[in-house]
Amino acid sequence: MVVDGDTFRALMRQFPAGVTIVTFDDKGTLGGLAVSSFCSLSMEPPLVLVCIDREVASHDAIARAGTFGVSVCAADQWQLAQDFANPKQDKQALLEATPHSLTDGGAPLLDGCVATMACSVVAAHEAGDHTIYVGQVESGVVDESREPLAYCRSGSGSFTPA
Numbered sequence: 001m002v003v004d005g006d007t008f009r010a011l012m013r014q015f016p017a018g019v020t021i022v023t024f025d026d027k028g029t030l031g032g033l034a035v036s037s038f039c040s041l042s043m044e045p046p047l048v049l050v051c052i053d054r055e056v057a058s059h060d061a062i063a064r065a066g067t068f069g070v071s072v073c074a075a076d077q078w079q080l081a082q083d084f085a086n087p088k089q090d091k092q093a094l095l096e097a098t099p100h101s102l103t104d105g106g107a108p109l110l111d112g113c114v115a116t117m118a119c120s121v122v123a124a125h126e127a128g129d130h131t132i133y134v135g136q137v138e139s140g141v142v143d144e145s146r147e148p149l150a151y152c153r154s155g156s157g158s159f160t161p162a
């Protein structure tokens with residue numbers, strides 16, 4: 001027995017999450033997408049995971065690239081996250097217009113985020129209609145002067161510790 005789709009969506013939308021922009025260099029073409037399924041996975045070695053819909057263009061691109069960047073959005077980056085969540089958006093053009101640096105693997109790391117990290121894909125596990133990409137964190141930068149973006153119930157806000 002399983003819950004229906006509406007119930008599943010209603011359950012999941014109660015869970016507050018951060019928002020990241022996962023980026024990659026797909027054989028010279030830059031791409032990226034908004035991802036809230038980013039999660040810490042292991043301390044030793046330092047691993048993270050992202051769950052990517054097998055139907056989106058970025059899915060195969062991440063596998064081809066073999067590396068990806070994670071930019072953890074700041075509270076004022078909701079519009080940017082929505083642009084990266086738009087499949088009709090030209091991501092190469094969007095990235096060219098968005099200040100960034102590049103990882104050794106060529107993935108863009110966006111300016112103005114609360115944290116950025118460079119990851120190597122070390123495993124990919126199929127799970128339902130998504131793939132869990134496991135990334136080893138090779139390097140990272142933190143900016144605690146900004147508040148993180150929080151996402152819940154289809155809305156965005158900033159997270160401020162009590």
Ligand SMILES: Cc1cc2nc3c(=O)[nH]c(=O)nc-3n(C[C@H](O)[C@H](O)[C@H](O)COP(=O)(O)O)c2cc1C
Nearest residue numbers: 033034035036037051052053056057058085086087
């Ligand atoms: C806040 C937010 C979080 C998202 N999280 C994910 C996610 O974890 N995994 C995923 O596959 N898509 C996620 N999406 C949807 C993708 O960003 C969207 O499908 C995007 O168009 C994919 O880019 P592409 O078509 O260029 O591959 C999220 C969208 C939003 C707005």
